Amino acid sequence: MFNHKIYLVVLALAIFASCKKGDDLGDVSQIPGLGGDTWAGGPIDTWIRDSLTVPYNVTAKYKWDQGVLEFDKTLTPPKEEKIIPVLSSIKKVWIDNYVKEAGKSFMMKYIPKYFVLVGSASWNMDGTITLGTAEGGRQIMLYVLNDFRIKGMTGYVPSDSFNIKQMFHTIEHEFGHILHQTVLYPEEWKRISVGDYISDWNNTTDSSAHEKGFITMYAQSGPDEDFVEMISMMLTEGKGGYESIISSIKSPTGVSKLRQKEAIVVAYFKDVWGISFSSLQTRTRNSIDLLIK
Template sequence: MKRINACFIMLAVVLISACSSGEDDLSGVQDIPGLGGDTWVPGSLDKWLHDTMTVPYNIEVKYKWDQFEFDVTKTLVPPREEVVMPAIRAIKKVWIDTYISEAGSLFFKKYSPKFFVLSGSASWNDNGTITLGTAEGGRKVVMYLLNDFRTKDMPGYSKGDSATVKQIFHVIEHEFGHILHQTIMYPVEFKKICAGYYTGNWNNISDWEANRDGFVTAYAMSNENDDFVEMVSIMLIEGRAGFDRIVAAIPDGISDNGSTKAQAVDRLRQKEAMVVSYFKTSYGIDFYSLQSKTRKAIEELLY
C-alpha cells in the first residue's frame, strides 16, 4: 500500500508540474476510455444481463471495458458485444441451472460469486502460460477469451471450437470449486494421495504426462487445492464417461517420476471417490447427478 501511495504522489507531482508550465494545449485531447470521461446509455444487452443475472441471482456482469478491473500490466481487448449474451446464456445453462437443479436456489445464491468481469482475449503470463480465469475472495470472477466463444447455434461454429467453450466452463467450475472448499475444506487425506508429486514446474508438463502420475491435468500438479478443484471441474465438464476415458488412457509403463499405471489409476480413483463424498457430506449434493446434468447441458450446446 505504501508503494501505491508513493506512486500516486509522484504522479500527482508530475501532473501538477505539467499543468503549471502552461506550455501544453490540451483543449483538443479527448477523454481516455476507462479513466472517467466515457459514459454510455444502457441498452438492450444491459437490460438482458440485469434481468437474467442480477435480478434472480444478484450477479453483476461487466463487459464494458475498464482496464482497472484487470492487471494493468497485461495487454487485453474487450469482449465483442455479440458474444456476451450467448456466453452468459451458456454459462447459465451449464453452471447455474445445473447447480440449482441439484442443490436449490438458496445454495447457489449463498455461494455464487457476485461479480463477473469479461475480457475478450486471454491474459498471457511471463512464463508462456495463459490465465483464462481468476477469482478474488469468492466474490469476483474474471473471465478471459470470450471472443473465441462459439456454440453450435452461432455463426462460424465448428467442432474445433468446442475445446475453447469447454475451457470457459472448466474455468467457472474450477473457480466455484475454490469457493466451496474455502467454505468447507475437503478431507486432509486428499492431500496425501499425491504427496511429493506437486511441482511449480507444472507448465512444462503435458496433461498426458500428469495423468501418468495420478493427476487429471498438469495444472492439478501445482498444489493440493488446485488438484482438488481440477478434479471437480474436469469430472463435471467431461462427464463420468469422459473421466473414465482419461483414466483408461493411462499407458502401461513407468512415468518419469516412477509411477506405474496401477498407481496412477488408483490415485485418480481415490480422488474421484473423495470428491463425490465431499459434495455429499459437505453440501448434500449428489455429485454424479450434478455431473450428468452438467455434461448433458454441454453436449446440447456443442454437439
C-alpha cells in the same frame, strides 16, 4: 482474500506497443472512471438485469475498464455480440444445474456477484495464459471470450467445442475454489499425492500427469489446484469422458490415486453440500453437449 488463477500452456510471441511523450492522448473524458464510462442501457443490460441481477443479485461488467484489469498485460475488450451467448450458456451449464441439485438459496449464497468479461487471453511470462481468476469468492474474471462459438453461431465448427469446454472448465474450477475455501476438503486428500506436487508443471503434459495420478498437468501445482481440477474435469468431461481418461492410463498407481481422489470429491459434495455429484455431472455434461452437438 484468495486469488486463484487457472492456466493453459501455450506458445506465443508477445507484441507490445508504446506511446511517445508527445503523443495526443485524445479526450481524457472518455477514459473509464473519469466520466466517460456511462451509457444508455441496451438489450445486453436488460438481459443481464432480468436473467442474473434480479434472480441472483449478480452483475457482469463487459464495457472496457482497464482499471479492473492487469496493467502489465495487453488485453482486448469482448465483442458485444458474444456477451449474451456467453452469459446465457454460463447460466444454462453452471448456474441452472447447481440450482437443480442444491437449490436456489445455495447458489445465491455462494455464486460470485461480479463477472468481468475480457475478449482476449491474459499472457504470462512463463508461456502460459490465464483463462480465469477468482478473487475472494466475490468476483470471477473470464478471458478469451472472443473465441466463444456455440452451435448456431456464425463460424462455429465442431473443433470449437474445445474452447467451449475450456470456458466451463475455468468456471467450475474457480467455483470449486469458492467451495473448498468455505469448507475445506478432508486432510487425507493431501496425503494421496504428497511429494508429487511440482512448481514447473507447465513443462510436463497431461498424459504424464495422468500416470502420476493427476487429472491434468496443472493439478500438479498443489493440493488446492488438484482438488478443483478434479471437480472441473469430472463435471465438464462427464462420466464417459472421465472414464476414457482413466482407461488410457498405464500406471496402476496413477489409476489408484485418481480413484481415491474421485471418491473424496463425490463424498465431499454429498457430505458437505448435500449434492449428488453423479447427478450434477450428468446434468453439466448434457448441457454442454446441447451447445456443441
